[in-house]
Amino acid sequence: MARSRFIVSYDISDDKRRSRVHRTLMNFGDRLQFSLFQCDLTARELVALRAALHPHLNHAEDQVLFVELGPADGTGAERIDAVGRPYAALVRVRIV
Numbered sequence: 001m002a003r004s005r006f007i008v009s010y011d012i013s014d015d016k017r018r019s020r021v022h023r024t025l026m027n028f029g030d031r032l033q034f035s036l037f038q039c040d041l042t043a044r045e046l047v048a049l050r051a052a053l054h055p056h057l058n059h060a061e062d063q064v065l066f067v068e069l070g071p072a073d074g075t076g077a078e079r080i081d082a083v084g085r086p087y088a089a090l091v092r093v094r095i096v
Contacts, residue, residue: 003072020056040072
């Protein structure tokens with residue numbers, strides 16, 4: 001099953017809900033900044049992530065954004081720019 005790369009960002013004012021959302025996202029992707037994650041997900045994993053976030057949100061106040069960047073294998077035209085400290089792509093290392 002093909003994976004797509006997503007940038008997931010959240011804006012949550014309540015500390016308890018924000019912490020729960022943060023912990024949930026840690027299980028699905030890599031933290032780029034405190035409220036910004038990179039997640040490589042299959043369609044099924046995306047549905048699972050949305051379902052896992054649902055009970056932690058106040059749907060009238062909170063917002064979680066999903067920005068699809070294309071295929072996670074790098075064949076898409078991904079471009080991330082930064083102002084200030086330069087953006088450094090994540091390097092994954094497997095320890096066996």
